[in-house]
Amino acid sequence: MRGTSDEEIIKIAYSLSVGPFRYEEMLGALQDRYSEFVEETGEVVDGQAVETAFASLAPHFENAQALLESQGRPSDTARYSLKMIDADSSPAALIGVDGRVIHANRMAQSMLGLKPGERPDKDQFEPGHRSALLERLEGLETHQLQEVAMVFAMDVLGGDEQAKLALTKVHDGNGDVVGHVSTIHISWFPEIAERFRTLFKLTPVELEITKAVVTGIKLTELAKQRGRSVETVRHQTKMLLGKLGLRSQTELACLYSGFANFRNIPQAEAAVLAEDPRQQTHILKLGDDRVLEYDIIGDPDGLPVLMHPALLGGSAMIDEMWDAVEDNNLRLIVPWRPGMASTTAAPGSPVDNIKTACTDARALLDHLGIERCVTVGHITSAIIALACKVEMPDRITGVVNLNPVLPTISGRQVRLLDMTERMRMQMMRAFPSIGRYLVHGALAKVDTGYDQEYIHKFLDSNEYDLRFTDRDDVKHLFRAAFKTTTRQGYEPFTRELMQVASDWGHLFANAGPETVNLVGAHNLHYTPRVLEGFARDNDYFSFEAVPQTGHLLLYQKPELVFARIAEVARTASATSVAGATPVPAS
Numbered sequence: 001m002r003g004t005s006d007e008e009i010i011k012i013a014y015s016l017s018v019g020p021f022r023y024e025e026m027l028g029a030l031q032d033r034y035s036e037f038v039e040e041t042g043e044v045v046d047g048q049a050v051e052t053a054f055a056s057l058a059p060h061f062e063n064a065q066a067l068l069e070s071q072g073r074p075s076d077t078a079r080y081s082l083k084m085i086d087a088d089s090s091p092a093a094l095i096g097v098d099g100r101v102i103h104a105n106r107m108a109q110s111m112l113g114l115k116p117g118e119r120p121d122k123d124q125f126e127p128g129h130r131s132a133l134l135e136r137l138e139g140l141e142t143h144q145l146q147e148v149a150m151v152f153a154m155d156v157l158g159g160d161e162q163a164k165l166a167l168t169k170v171h172d173g174n175g176d177v178v179g180h181v182s183t184i185h186i187s188w189f190p191e192i193a194e195r196f197r198t199l200f201k202l203t204p205v206e207l208e209i210t211k212a213v214v215t216g217i218k219l220t221e222l223a224k225q226r227g228r229s230v231e232t233v234r235h236q237t238k239m240l241l242g243k244l245g246l247r248s249q250t251e252l253a254c255l256y257s258g259f260a261n262f263r264n265i266p267q268a269e270a271a272v273l274a275e276d277p278r279q280q281t282h283i284l285k286l287g288d289d290r291v292l293e294y295d296i297i298g299d300p301d302g303l304p305v306l307m308h309p310a311l312l313g314g315s316a317m318i319d320e321m322w323d324a325v326e327d328n329n330l331r332l333i334v335p336w337r338p339g340m341a342s343t344t345a346a347p348g349s350p351v352d353n354i355k356t357a358c359t360d361a362r363a364l365l366d367h368l369g370i371e372r373c374v375t376v377g378h379i380t381s382a383i384i385a386l387a388c389k390v391e392m393p394d395r396i397t398g399v400v401n402l403n404p405v406l407p408t409i410s411g412r413q414v415r416l417l418d419m420t421e422r423m424r425m426q427m428m429r430a431f432p433s434i435g436r437y438l439v440h441g442a443l444a445k446v447d448t449g450y451d452q453e454y455i456h457k458f459l460d461s462n463e464y465d466l467r468f469t470d471r472d473d474v475k476h477l478f479r480a481a482f483k484t485t486t487r488q489g490y491e492p493f494t495r496e497l498m499q500v501a502s503d504w505g506h507l508f509a510n511a512g513p514e515t516v517n518l519v520g521a522h523n524l525h526y527t528p529r530v531l532e533g534f535a536r537d538n539d540y541f542s543f544e545a546v547p548q549t550g551h552l553l554l555y556q557k558p559e560l561v562f563a564r565i566a567e568v569a570r571t572a573s574a575t576s577v578a579g580a581t582p583v584p585a586s
Contacts, residue, residue, distance in 0.1 A: 004032055006056050009026070014060070014067070016068065016441045017064050020444050022175065023445050024174060024457055033054070034050075034053065034419070034422075034423040034426075037053040050427075051431070054430070054434060055431075061434045061436075064437060074444055074448045077449065078173070080094065081449035081450045082094075082173075082450075082453060083452060086105050091107040091163060091183050092104075092105050092180070093108045093180075094172065094179065094180060095120075095137060095179040097141070098138075099120075099133075099138075100119055101119070102172070103116060104116060110157070111163065113157050119134070120133070120154070124155045125154060126153065129152050129153070133152055136149050136150045140169050141177050147248075148167065148168050150166075151167075153165065166183075168180045173453030173454070188211055193211065200243075202240075205236060209222065278322065280297075281293065283342065284364060286363055291344055292335060292343050292360045292364060293336045293341040294333065294364055295315045295332075296333060297325060297331070297334060298325045299329060302331035303331060303570070304331050304368075305332050306333050306375040306376070307375070308335070308337070308357075308377050308378060308388075310379040310402075311381075313477070313478055316480065318473055320555075321554070321562070324561070324563070325558075327559070327562075328566035336484075337353070337357045338353055338357060338492070339491060340485050340487070342487065345492070350496075354383060354504075355391070358388050372394075372572075373569070374397055374565065374569040374572055375388050375389065375396050375399055377399070382401040382404030383407075386504075397572035399514075399516065400564065401518070402518050402554050403518070403553050404519075404526065407505040408422075413534070418527075420525075421525045424501075428501035429502075432498060436494050439490065442454060443490045451475075451482065452475065455478070462522060464549060465551050514540050514541075515542070516542055516568055517542065518544050518561060518564060520552075520553040523549075523551050525551070544564075546560060
């Protein structure tokens with residue numbers, strides 16, 4: 001077998017237990033081995049044959065998993081991730097060694113004109129300063145990590161002011177060297193300074209040093225003002241940075257800047273950060289000391305829809321979705337599956353997890369007094385929607401799945417999947433220890449702050465999806481959904497992906513209402529071609545490809561999606577009233 005050796009893969013696996021940078025490298029190494037295995041053997045579906053390629057790795061992945069878990073859950077440690085740059089209230093950006101902007105927050109774009117994919121405009125620099133910046137970026141590798149490579153100024157657009165900026169060497173989400181640009185001069189207000197001193201328990205001398213750093217006073221000048229030696233002031237500065245857990249004066253200036261501007265969030269962004277009163281979260285007490293968390297979205301008198309959310313977006317709602325729910329007079333009932341949000345985890349196998357989710361859904365419908373409704377599954381939760389159809393034929397009048405995963409057991413169906421999805425599925429079946437480690441490694445990367453970097457990689461440069469994920473409201477809602485979904489840890493993600501990899505084709509075979517499947521025409525994983533294959537094999541399965549959409553179909557075309565759900569619901573309701581005897585809630 002050619003490609004990455006066992007030793008190299010094992011080395012990367014253990015490195016992931018101390019940091020997320022090599023996650024993509026690990027995934028790529030496993031994909032290379034898998035694709036070479038398929039090419040050399042022609043094997044696609046034989047689990048025993050797959051074991052030949054990966055059996056030697058499994059024990060090491062189990063050990064690496066234990067090391068990862070022993071360190072606890074990471075949280076927002078990537079200070080230079082896209083997430084943290086977006087959260088900076090002053091101009092901040094990442095610039096590649098080629099001088100092109102990789103990412104710039106809203107303030108950097110509006111104040112300094114920094115545009116992703118382009119080099120900074122030379123007209124905003126003093127003569128020679130732009131070329132000096134580009135030269136310093138080319139040689140950034142020679143600097144120490146988090147070292148300030150240079151300080152420079154740029155004209156603020158639409159005014160006579162200048163912003164003084166620091167260029168610092170950092171690593172991006174893949175561990176590559178990039179430049180971090182941030183402002184270093186901030187206005188100093190006594191009342192804000194006093195709150196800052198109180199919060200961080202600074203001494204009067206430490207506050208003086210902070211003021212000097214923030215306002216641009218040199219330490220030599222501060223030493224003269226205080227009648228102390230420069231060495232004394234430098235030592236006190238070093239102690240202050242250590243006290244605050246910082247590595248440089250630039251970081252101190254950024255810390256104060258973020259604190260000073262914390263309450264000055266623009267009104268448009270404040271509206272995004274506020275909880276929407278139209279979405280209500282509830283807790284239902286179940287038997288056996290279990291609880292179920294669920295959301296109610298839309299008009300209380302609207303047409304009920306039992307909606308199972310996706311792992312990525314959860315129950316997040318953007319404005320266009322609210323409008324579509326209201327226009328179609330829908331009432332979305334969104335139960336969280338076992339182990340997610342505050343819903344009690346279920347013991348047993350992934351199959352038991354599916355059964356518990358259906359039991360919880362039935363209890364929720366009983367609680368709300370809903371006799372019949374359609375159910376909707378989003379991506380991986382399609383399996384739950386189909387299971388509810390099988391378990392509650394008297395209650396579920398129709399199924400609509402959005403970009404659904406499918407049961408891929410037969411060789412013909414497996415061959416329809418792309419190589420990446422095929423490997424993930426077979427890895428979960430044959431080597432759950434490796435599959436679990438890949439899932440936990442990916443989620444740890446998101447937790448440390450590299451959420452956008454991971455999503456961009458996951459969406460595989462799909463222009464329809466990536467353009468959408470750059471919206472501020474979408475980024476915020478996805479981040480909030482991730483925190484809710486993983487409130488009890490990463491294992492629910494793993495269990496759900498194990499469910500997807502299991503043999504659940506019988507859920508299609510059982511007679512029942514038609515399953516309508518909407519798929520993004522540009523979805524890269526479970527493509528229209530894959531769904532078309534299932535439509536040929538299953539009488540109760542139909543699919544519709546939605547143009548100009550991808551993996552994020554629900555968020556890109558909510559008016560079409562919710563109109564189609566309402567159509568299925570109303571048709572099923574009319575059929576039920578005309579031809580069936582009502583069945584009371586159990």
